[in-house]
Amino acid sequence: MEISLSNLNWQVKGYWPYVPIKEKSMETGQTLHGVTPWIDAKVPGGVHYDLWKAGYIQNPYYARNSLNCEWVENRWWMYRTDFDGQSGCEDLTSERVFLVFKGMDYEAMIYFNDELLGTHKGMYEHKRIDLTGKIKEHNKLVVIFKGIPSEMGQIGYTSATSTQKSRFNYKWDFSTHLVNIGFWQDVVLDIVEEAQIEDLFIRTDMEDDLGMIRVSGKVCTSRNREEAQRLSVKVCIGSPGDKSSSDVRWIREHEMLDEDSVSADGLTEVMEEDPPLRIEEVSLNADGSFDKPIVVINPQLWYPNGEGEQPLYPVTCSVHEGENQLYTCTKHVGIRSFTYAHNEREHAGALPYTFVVNGKKTFVKGVNITPLDHIYGNVTREQYAYLITAMVNAGINMVRVWGGGLIEKEIFYDLCDENGILIWQEFIQSSSGIDNKPCEEAAFLQLLEANAKAAVLEKRNHTALMVYSGGNELMEEADRPVSAANKNIALLKSIVDTYDGTRLFLPTSASGPREFITREKGVSHDVHGNWRYEGNPEHYELYGQSDNLFHSEFGMDGTSSVKSLEKFLPEESGKPTLMSGDLNWQHHGEWWGTYLRDVEMFGEIAKTKENLMLFTKCSQFMQSEGLRFMIEADRRRAFQNSGTIIWQLNEPWPNASCTNLIDYYGETKSAYYQVKRAYERQHISMTYRKLNYAPNEEIKEDIVVSNSGEGFLAEAEVLVRVISGELISRFALTGNILKNGSSVLGKAVFHAPKEQGLFFVTVRLRNGSRFLSENTYTFSSLEKEILNPLRGGAGKVEVRHSETKKLRNGRLEKTLVLKNTGKEAAAEVGIELVRDDYYLLGTDNYVLLFPGEEIKMQYLLIPKFAGTFLEVENLKDTDGGKNWDIRVTVLQSVLERCGK
Missing domain, CATH: 2.60.120.260 (Galactose-binding domain-like)
Structure with a gap:
């Protein structure tokens, strides 16, 4: 106790x-x-x-x-x-x-x-x-x-x-x-109880449609040997239940549920008083150890987010002397099988990077996380819950716990188990730039062994844990990842094999002959990079031609919102700038300045307070555009490439600009919703190699459907429009889409407009009456400052309907209908709450609206209960449902505040 x-x-x-x-x-x-x-x-x-x-x-x-x-x-x-x-x-x-x-x-x-x-x-x-x-x-x-x-x-x-x-x-x-x-x-x-169980290890698997739960451990007691021989262990397996949060359930109810995702019939919230499914009496070995495999007939299987539900079986282990119970403990586990396969068209010597869950290849739609705060001891359960909820909302199915940060608190792993987020766990080691070779000094290895062993013993009972890695970007020499032959890495592998033995161990991330993404063929296994926009057309050539097998770290930088910037930048710094032009901006993200990039794409942005909103919108537009292409290029090659893990979801302190999708205050950037679209279960995309074309230039590109479900007959529509919304080309494609992979549906063949300016290609995907996916790309026929017309300001967005509904636990649901009543397309149309004490997650945000178009979006408002320096923003009262004002933002300006 x-x-x-x-x-x-x-x-x-x-x-x-x-x-x-x-x-x-x-x-x-x-x-x-x-x-x-x-x-x-x-x-x-x-x-x-x-x-x-x-x-x-x-x-x-x-x-x-x-x-x-x-x-x-x-x-x-x-x-x-x-x-x-x-x-x-x-x-x-x-x-x-x-x-x-x-x-x-x-x-x-x-x-x-x-x-x-x-x-x-x-x-x-x-x-x-x-x-x-x-x-x-x-x-x-x-x-x-x-x-x-x-x-x-x-x-x-x-x-x-x-x-x-x-x-x-x-x-x-x-x-x-x-x-x-x-x-x-x-x-x-x-x-210490009279007798208790130590080294408890609960493994699950699936064989021939039967669930397997294997429970092992050791009973430790202060009793003498004769008395100890009278002890026994009972293993009780209870009925599976749903431990996901009400926030996650709201998200899954409001997203488009696919007919082929797996549902556990009759799955309900966990009720500990439900009668057990199985009770097994377990005999002890002479040293008090035990190892008991238990078969579960007709198991309800645990699936990653997006593939099915996460039923968790309560497994209670108790020590008895006759009818007298001396000790008990309970863990919640999901029944699932993990295997690891080599990629299609794999490179020689490559490790298995395809993750197979319950017999099905799972394309990894992942994110990296940093610690949630520098002062991580004060981070609350509610902060972890919001982060996991945001993952579920974005269609994420794996999180990489990065080796330069933490082996996280137990609550984080519990939430991953409960909500279907697979875990890639790194040990606490990272690159250092000057040299990146793991330390092999005896004193350090002794410390590493103690901490790694403790971590494995604590985390191995988590259903969602799928991969261990020796650390982040460890290399024998420049651009050459370390292998398991290294003494340090060999030690970690032996710890994983000894104390777990059921998960894949990778020597480091990235792993393979080359560390960073390259145009060279046949040497990119698991790679990292890059983290910035490579330019037009270089960005599209690099990622469009890559043959990497797995992409475990890459990203794009973009500024934080004006709402967040105003919280940590002094008033005199509240304007567009190069990082070198302002010490406060430099202090909050000096590597990630986007001003020159954004000026090149959008034209000159005056360094005045009035242009801060414009600057942040341009910056976030480019972050979204660059990141979308990187994800789509990899996903179009499934399962030659078997997954992407974006750098990064969050940040531990407020950056003026960085590669994160959600800022320190919990505000989502435009790129968060672009990732949500790119990670959707069925996603339609178009190949391209640049953003600007000559007037009237012929364009021929593939339309590709990336599918995480069963095969189906696809109906696609391709629309080409100019900024006024005028339609200049429209055609349809149909075809059969393969199950669990990517299929080329056909060619999009059209011409760029004869007049210089912007044009937009929208691709839509249906299966009969079911709408599945929509994706709009922005192109230009200008030679310089090619996205400048987006700043035009002729788009006018109005809120046509706004409704706020109270839910349980202080949550609210907000429904909005936005309409562009202007004469031109409006980019980055989004909403944010004026108040600070609620998180906001929606079905969509930061969209492009053509003249006359409207969109209905729903949002979940989650009360903020944070630790450390964020506690000043915590919810103090619900205002009786008052003051739910929102702010509508577009790329060129900020519109008027709209009431509840």
Whole structure:
């Protein structure tokens, strides 16, 4: 049984290094004072948050305030709390009790009742301290954190890495230098039962339409051998249920459900009191270990998001002595099979990059994530839930947990299990630019082994976990990924094989002969890159001709919205700029300036406050355009290419411009919805190799349908229009679409307009009366500033209908009908909430509307309950349904605020 200590009254105080150990001056005998007084502390949490709450630092995420916070990491920090020996009905003084720190960050000394009981170094290995016989009537717990270890940020030498500290917060291209210190996971007292199960491992599989649940572990007891022989284990498998959130259920109810996606009949929310399906008595081996395979007839299978539902079976393991139950624990698992296949037309020596779930090849529609905040201990369950909900809404089925960040909290993996998000888990290693070779020093390997073993043992029971990787962009030499022959990687592989043995292990990401995407043929296995727009036509030539087998990291940069920029940029910085032209912009994303790119495509953008909206819209349009082509080019080659994982979904602090789809505040960029369209179950696309054509130039391109379901008869319509909406060409295509792959439906043959300007190609896909997909491309017959006419401003968007409906748990559903009543097409037509205390996810957003066109969109409004510096935006009341104002934005301007 665990008793949480996290909710006690904790305090923290800062000191110069070593002072807490000395306590009194050697010369004067006086007590040595700290650099701060005792202040209230939140556990789990981080010192920076506590200092901000107490007024000792300003918000590090505003302007360049983080530079003024770097003193924090150069101090030692003492936490203290106290508790009684009597906890409820438990007398801790007579129990066998362990003090357990589930996540310390990073190096610490632990004192209990003024006695040093242990030290710790690391982030992922639980620290257990035996308090048996040491607990008194009143008890004092003190933990001293020794500042931060010396470690590298993005630029340095991987071969010289010496810690298992998360490296992103030492400075990365998407983060600042703000290094967390403190308890980033719970602190508990573990009351040891008479007998309990350790090393519990629950594996599932499917064979010949039968579900398999295999349960193994070891019963540990303080009893003598004769008494221990009377113990037994019972495994109870309960009825499967739906543990997905109401937010996810809303999304799935409002999206177009495909007839061939798998539904678990009668699946309901998990009810723990339901009668069990199976109860198995398990005999123990002489050492207390057990291993029991259990067959489940007519299993309800677990599927990735978009392929079916996620029924989870409660599996309860209990230790008994006769009829007396001594211990019990429950895990929720899904029955599914994972296998790994080689790609079609694979390259020589390639690893298997095709992921097969329940016998079906699954094209990976993935995203990479960074940690949600620099101060990750304060991140709330609600923040994780929103991130997973956003993945489900975008059609994402896999998340890569990047090696420069964290091995995340358990709640993240639980949510992935519950909502069908496959997990690619990396160990805590990353490239460093100057050299990228994994460290092979003995002391580091010992630390790596301890942390990696702890991670595998903790995460292996998660249904969604599908892939382990040795780390991010590890290389033997430039552009040459490391292999399992490396001592470091061989160690990690042996840990995975020993303590899991059921998942694929990749030596690193990327893996194969070449690290980065290239035009060279036959050498691109799993590749990374690139992360910026390559230019017109270079962008389309590079990605359109690539023969990579898997694309596990790539992205496009775009600015944050004006709404978000205004929260962290001082007023004088609220205007378009090069990164080198403004220190605040540079501090918040210096690698990702898009001003010159956007000016080249759209024409000069004056560096005035009035043009900030225009600049952000142009930037986000290009992020969407570039990213869409990269995804479509890979998906059109399924399963020669077996998946894409976009860099990146989120960011740990507010960037003025970056490669993320959702910003720090939870606001979605235009690219988020472009990804949602590109990842839809049936997606229609057109091949092209450039954005501009000569007037009257003949255009011949393939129309391709990418299909994640069963085969069907497709009916496609191709429309070519100019900016006024005038139709200049229209034709239809029909054909049979192959199941679970991509099919060329036919050729689109037409001419660019004779007059210079923009033209648009819309492709629509139907199967009988079922509408499946629509995709509009923007082209130009101009030679320079080819997208400039989008700025024209003759499009006028009006809200024709707005309705807000209250749902459960403080959620709201907002329905809008937008219509273009102007004379020209309007690009990037989207809405955002004026208020900050709700997240907004919709069926669509940021669309192109032609004159006279209207679109109906529905949105889910989710109350914000965030931690760290975001808590100022948290929902305080629901205003009785008032003040649900929205702002409609288009590329050329911002329209008037519209009421509820």
